Amino acid sequence: MSLLLQSSFVLLVGAFDFVCSVFGTRVDSALLLVILLSIVTGFLMTLVYRYASNQAAIRIEKDRIKANLLAVRVYRDELSVVAQSYGRVLSGTVRYLKYSLRPLLFSGIPLIILVVQADRYLGFEPLRTGQPFLVSVVSATASEKVAIHTPAGLEITAAPVHIADENKVVWRLSATKEGQYDVIIEADGQSFEKQVVASSRLTRLSQFRLQAPWWKRIWVSAEPALPRGSMIESIEVGYPFRYIDFAWMQWNWVWLLLVLSVASGFVFKWVLGVEI
Amino acid sequence: MESKQLLKTIYGATAVLLIVGTALFLWHTTKHRKWSGQQKLIILGIDGMDPQLLRRFMSEGKMPNFARLAQEGSFRELATSTPPQSPVAWSNLITGMNAGGHGIFDFIHRDPKTMELYFSTSRVTPAAHTIHIGNWTVPIGGGHAEQLRKGDAFWEILDRYGVPNSIFRIPANFPPVPVKGKTLSGMGTPDLRGTYGTFSFYTDDPSTEAGAVEGGQIIPVKVQNFQVQTELIGPDNSFRKNSPPATKSFRMTIDPLESLARISLDDQQFILREGEWSDWIHIRFEMVPFLASVDGICRFYLKQVHPRFQLYVSPINIDPANPALPISTPGDYSKALATDVGDFYTQGIAEDTKALSNGVLDDDEYLDEARTVLAEHRKIFDVELPQFKRGVFFFYFSSLDLNSHMFWRLMDPQHPAYDAALARKNGSVISDFYQQIDQVLGETLSHIDSQTTLLVLSDHGFAPYARSFNLNTWLLRNGYLRVLNRDASSSDGPFANVDWSRTRAYGLGLNGLYLNMQGREQHGIVPAGPPADALLREIKKKLLAIKDPENGFPVITRVDVAREVYQGPYSTSGPDLLVGYNRGYRAGWQSILGGLSPDILENNTNRWSGDHCMDPALVPGVLLSNRKIAVASPALTDIAPTILTEFGIPKSKGMMGHSIFYTDPKPGAGQ
Structure with a gap:
């Protein structure tokens, strides 16, 4: 396990160092790295979701949930039907989450490794002379x-x-x-x-x-x-914390990565036709 | 009406509309034609530069650049404002009007209906309507900062005509008037608590009295196990019921043997040695958890570690990178500037003169801060001046004014606060700061070309402040002011002990005397018209007759009736009489805020030892230019018309003066 981790760290460090050597001197290099990471993360998460999940089952489950939600609207005067439909929406949601769990487990560990290594570059700023x-x-x-x-x-x-x-x-x-x-x-x-x-x-x-x-x-x-x-x-x-200016706000890089990778994930979902 | 006639009418009306519209368009474009010239006007505003001192330092060879400018161009004394106070004087310069036109009469104004005092140049008001939910207050709409100076600023007019302009730190411009050019607000900009500057002083010394002092707060702390846990006091939190101040905890760990401490505040940690200043420290005050916060910056000074712990924290300044109140135009300019030059003092009066006056900082400690302030200003100046290509560039320096206030005593052996030992060490402080301003001028001169006009000017000069005249005490002794209880102290607040039902006149501000007028003041008793005029004449005559029993000199050399010296819509909104003190005299501190002192005249042993709030004729400013100044006796109100005339812009209605470069109105300048 330790060897596997170390190997992945070595690979990631090599990749990060290469990226830093390309645009590490730019003022906005941290933002660029987060954007790059977000695109890669969004893409990989979508791919993992595509191949690690039961796409057909997810599709069926989502359709069932939609049908039950429709039933709630159509039969709103029939109390028993509405209650039954709500129950099915709830159980369907649990099943849907179960289908999502597997891809999340597959992507969770690599994501943690990625974040840990990226934090070495993005979490803190190097010292400036005289500081x-x-x-x-x-x-x-x-x-x-x-x-x-x-x-x-x-x-x-x-x-x-x-x-x-x-x-x-x-x-x-x-x-x-x-x-x-x-x-x-x-x-x-x-x-x-x-x-x-x-x-x-x-x-x-x-x-x-x-x-x-x-x-x-x-x-x-x-x-x-x-x-x-x-x-x-x-x-x-005591390196100073790094905050990244983006969209008129100062961000901790992890929050920015989360927002941008979710956004990129939705783009790739649409491009790759993945059912989420 | 027949259809033919109707058509004729429509054609006719359309033609008339077209003609009128074209004429209006031509008139407007001619009137506000966009300026496309290349000429440049650089103005250095040096608060408090005194002509007598300038001549002396030039003759001593200490100010070679000023000497060169005076010799090759012009050097005149510049008539100051009535009264000669910075907010009034700079407003005269900014608008080309006197206080009757711009409405700024003093640092401090009063609401005659409530007798509440407020800062004359700006006001920050919270949201008008709120909803209370438990201990929380939800504002409906936002609060706002309001500029109280009236009249157009010269750069607003320049802006309308398309003349590029950059105006840095000019007083009486908070919040900055909205213009396209770069501006940074100056004197009048509050600290984060909304005051002109409130320092904090933390100590475990039981002999130091805790509580509020003028310009600051003494906060007692306990050193336990070499640790001090305490709080920074931030702005009032208007989201909480009764608006208690927001606070921020911080911890200090003291080395048991060495004189140094580690300070931990949020995610920041830094070490200070005894006698050392920190860099700017960023503080975020949380108003509503996760939703609303206010950013500030401050500097720490570790005065003493052993045997007694003493820590000074500067007033918390508005963070230029994330300003809680507007301090620049464009709004994000202060952030861009902070990125270029680092954090800087945003508070209007940056030098903490109150900490020095209260003995919280000593001369050397205060001077460290004062030198930092000037260094920051010079850094901004060095970044901005090379970027200036055409139009108007104005830059303000505060150092001569504030340091002349604080160090006159060490330059003048006759001053009651003179100390020979201190004078040996810091007797040349004022001269040193003058020489730094000479260096600034040297840098500026290297940027001058044939198309550049340079103006170097000050709002007023300087004089010793050796004796205090307590105007309210004099009014009391002469029966014009009455009190409810003769034995009461005046520490209860302004006018707390005044019996308004019997008071005919009161003093407020540095030069103001007001009648308690019927219909104006809430409990006014003096009828307007002949009774008021007679009373004014009587008080004026008595004031001019006062002699200092110590030396026989007149204490007051000039008294102006406000409505006789002011022009404009606000000429009767301020004081009724303007008291012009003799050189060496000034209103006492307590009298300024409506208080009473035991004596009418007393020696001024305060470190605040130089001043200018006197007879305007005794404290003129300076005016230098690289061009010949044609006017023999220029005044501050001439500067705005001069600037406009340089760019072919007619002066605005209400502007009093005219260009200093022409004895007759410049042809075509619309004067």
């Missing part, structure tokens, strides 16, 4: 002995804030030039690297480096796990 950002380190025990070392291109702009309650130390850094850097966190004689990206283009970001097992890491981290049993539990880089 202050925070690096937070959570350790297993009291955090006085944790230190940070930065490469050329990154500078520490304030002393660390120690938050004893959370075993956390927070530094404020800033990038003097664009680049992909590794900051080194030193604790208890061990040192750990954490990637930091300062860039003006759309690129892959990893907000966290964690010690947690893979099923927890896949949601927020794109870096190898911290060594098991080490003093450091997590290292976080």
